[in-house]
Amino acid sequence: MNRDGAILTVRDLRTHFFTQEGVVKAVDGIGFAIAPKQTFALVGESGCGKSVTALSIMRLVPHPPGRIVAGEIVLSGKSLLDLTQRQMRDVRGGQVAMIFQEPMTSLNPVFTIGNQIVEAVRLHQKLSRRGARELAIETLADVGIPDPARRFREYPHQLSGGMRQRAMIAMALSCDPTLLIADEPTTALDVTIQAQILELLKRLQGRRGLSILLITHDLAVVAETADAVAVMYASKLVELADVRTLFGKPLHPYTHGLFRSLPRLGQERKRLETIPGSVPNPLAFPSGCKFHPRCPVGRDLPRCQGQEPQLREVAADHWAACWECPGYAEAKPTDPARPMPYRRADDDPAK
Amino acid sequence: MASPENAELAASGPGRAGRSLWADALRRLRRDRIAVLCFAVILVYVVIAIVSPLLFPRWSDEHDYDNINLAPSGRHWLGTDALGRSVFQKTLLGANTSLTVAFMANVIAVPLGMVLGALAGYYAGWVDDLIVWLYTTLASIPGIILLVAIRFAFKEVVLFEDSFFKMDLDEGMAGVYLALGVMSWIGTCRLVRAEVMKIRELDYVLAARAIGTRGIVTLFRHVFPNVLHIGIIQFSLGFVGAIKAEVMLSFLGLGVGTGVPSWGRMINAARMELVVGRWWQLTSAVAAMFFLILALNIFGDRLRDAFDPRLRTA
Numbered sequence: 076m077n078r079d080g081a082i083l084t085v086r087d088l089r090t091h092f093f094t095q096e097g098v099v100k101a102v103d104g105i106g107f108a109i110a111p112k113q114t115f116a117l118v119g120e121s122g123c124g125k126s127v128t129a130l131s132i133m134r135l136v137p138h139p140p141g142r143i144v145a146g147e148i149v150l151s152g153k154s155l156l157d158l159t160q161r162q163m164r165d166v167r168g169g170q171v172a173m174i175f176q177e178p179m180t181s182l183n184p185v186f187t188i189g190n191q192i193v194e195a196v197r198l199h200q201k202l203s204r205r206g207a208r209e210l211a212i213e214t215l216a217d218v219g220i221p222d223p224a225r226r227f228r229e230y231p232h233q234l235s236g237g238m239r240q241r242a243m244i245a246m247a248l249s250c251d252p253t254l255l256i257a258d259e260p261t262t263a264l265d266v267t268i269q270a271q272i273l274e275l276l277k278r279l280q281g282r283r284g285l286s287i288l289l290i291t292h293d294l295a296v297v298a299e300t301a302d303a304v305a306v307m308y309a310s311k312l313v314e315l316a317d318v319r320t321l322f323g324k325p326l327h328p329y330t331h332g333l334f335r336s337l338p339r340l341g342q343e344r345k346r347l348e349t350i351p352g353s354v355p356n357p358l359a360f361p362s363g364c365k366f367h368p369r370c371p372v373g374r375d376l377p378r379c380q381g382q383e384p385q386l387r388e389v390a391a392d393h394w395a396a397c398w399e400c401p402g403y404a405e406a407k408p409t410d411p412a413r414p415m416p417y418r419r420a421d422d423d424p425a426k
Numbered sequence: 427m428a429s430p431e432n433a434e435l436a437a438s439g440p441g442r443a444g445r446s447l448w449a450d451a452l453r454r455l456r457r458d459r460i461a462v463l464c465f466a467v468i469l470v471y472v473v474i475a476i477v478s479p480l481l482f483p484r485w486s487d488e489h490d491y492d493n494i495n496l497a498p499s500g501r502h503w504l505g506t507d508a509l510g511r512s513v514f515q516k517t518l519l520g521a522n523t524s525l526t527v528a529f530m531a532n533v534i535a536v537p538l539g540m541v542l543g544a545l546a547g548y549y550a551g552w553v554d555d556l557i558v559w560l561y562t563t564l565a566s567i568p569g570i571i572l573l574v575a576i577r578f579a580f581k582e583v584v585l586f587e588d589s590f591f592k593m594d595l596d597e598g599m600a601g602v603y604l605a606l607g608v609m610s611w612i613g614t615c616r617l618v619r620a621e622v623m624k625i626r627e628l629d630y631v632l633a634a635r636a637i638g639t640r641g642i643v644t645l646f647r648h649v650f651p652n653v654l655h656i657g658i659i660q661f662s663l664g665f666v667g668a669i670k671a672e673v674m675l676s677f678l679g680l681g682v683g684t685g686v687p688s689w690g691r692m693i694n695a696a697r698m699e700l701v702v703g704r705w706w707q708l709t710s711a712v713a714a715m716f717f718l719i720l721a722l723n724i725f726g727d728r729l730r731d732a733f734d735p736r737l738r739t740a
């Protein structure tokens with residue numbers, strides 16, 4: 076166990092893209108921690124830096140133009156940013172695996188499903204071709220693919236979207252990673268399949284003791300699967316809490332806005348509320364609090380316009396970055412890279 | 427479980443298991459009658475190209491000064507040339523020259539273009555700059571002039587003399603296909619570069635990296651197979667270009683030497699012959715070329731259709 080009992084600790088991560096138009100600070104000083112067997116959701120609009128955070132953890136930020144300019148990423152006591160390329164390759168797929176949004180494009184069309192899983196297995200484990208094949212078929216069965224021995228020989232285009240995502244999960248899990256990064260794993264799937272995939276992830280998590288970093292913009296998915304949530308806006312975290320606290324008592328006006336823009340059962344039918352304005356241009360972020368031009372609270376407040384609030388622990392294990400939220404003034408800027416207490420610890424590992 | 431997935435699974439049946447995109451493309455090609463017909467024509471030419479040197483090994487020395495410039499007859503099907511040699515045999519032997527030159531030129535050009543294009547597209551940065559600079563420079567020089575220059579540079583050059591791999595770059599075919607080969611990789615390179623740039627951004631490449639594959643392995647194992655079809659299509663289309671280029675060079679006297687039968691040389695000879703009514707050399711060479719090029723062109727098109735994912739039907 077490392078110092079704070081976290082599988083993954085990210086501290087003050089800054090990933091910038093050096094483009095011709097200027098420096099895009101895609102991720103600008105974020106920190107969080109994921110406890111063992113926890114599902115940690117990173118929520119935000121498109122372009123807020125969620126995916127870049129994931130790529131930074133994998134050290135797969137496209138370079139050039141992107142580069143991790145500062146920060147610390149510690150995975151099971153190992154500082155990932157200090158590893159050599161070679162060591163990093165062992166981590167990828169070995170300890171951290173990743174699944175993607177688009178199951179249509181995340182499997183290589185020219186190889187069979189089995190071929191791709193076997194390759195992943197043999198990159199990390201000393202297994203014979205036969206042994207790897209058996210493990211692959213076993214994993215395919217494990218992710219709920221019927222007739223895995225046949226699916227093993229099939230090509231991605233012969234599988235449906237849900238099946239492909241399952242195959243992708245099988246590939247990611249074949250080497251028993253401790254952390255799974257799921258970048259919008261259900262966005263491209265229809266709702267029934269979404270539920271199946273989320274159910275599958277939850278089941279696998281219980282059985283394999285997996286930690287999951289779930290990247291999504293879908294609050295319904297968060298409510299259903301996450302233990303802790305970080306809300307990201309314009310390259311920074313604006314709120315961080317366990318899922319109950321965040322859903323029960325959101326503090327940041329942006330989080331409020333996200334909840335208000337959800338349809339509600341039993342509500343009289345009317346136009347859904349939106350957050351006015353749009354995501355700021357990362358080349359020219361607004362001064363002060365980056366959310367202030369869209370904020371119903373701080374739009375006209377001079378402090379919000381002039382000074383950027385940092386993340387502070389406004390209540391126990393509840394961080395927010397907003398001048399106007401209750402308790403912010405007295406709160407201390409404690410390190411948010413501390414694992415959350417999580418509610419689903421022993422929920423259903425038996426299943 | 428009666429999910430739609432299972433219904434689809436049942437409908438597809440066991441025969442569908444494990445059919446690759448390649449197998450799919452081949453199946454489409456086999457169903458295409460015109461493509462099959464063209465392929466048959468090409469095969470006939472290939473057989474002629476292989477068999478004719480065995481049938482007429484001494485053709486170029488069989489001078490018969492009593493029977494020069496004879497018109498086609500029962501004895502000489504396509505007449506004789508100025509040295510009394512059979513034009514029929516010359517035409518068949520010309521297929522060997524054409525196909526050898528075209529095949530070898532593409533064996534050089536297509537892999538060269540594919541590897542360079544893949545490297546340029548995948549690595550971007552200075553690798554891309556260098557390769558793009560190389561091919562734009564090459565492309566900016568008029569092709570025929572560069573070809574002529576290369577052919578002159580090959581004058582009286584013989585490589586590996588006294589060995590099995592002897593290459594007579596001046597008189598033999600080797601000089602022609604080397605010159606064509608190093609000049610005709612540009613189109614392939616451009617296409618592959620663009621396609622690799624597109625594929626590089628796809629999730630499965632990132633997925634390959636995310637399971638710990640190293641960069642160069644990702645390129646050649648995961649990206650390259652997805653552009654291989656471009657190589658096949660370019661090979662079939664490049665074939666036509668190379669055949670025409672060989673004929674053209676030989677017509678200009680920059681192609682194969684006098685001892686090598688070639689359609690280009692036959693057409694060249696016709697410059698002097700046609701005015702005196704000796705039409706058979708020209709007609710034979712042009713007819714032989716016409717059917718080969720027609721078949722190759724149509725086959726190339728059909729091949730591209732078969733491999734084009736946009737034209738795929740379920």
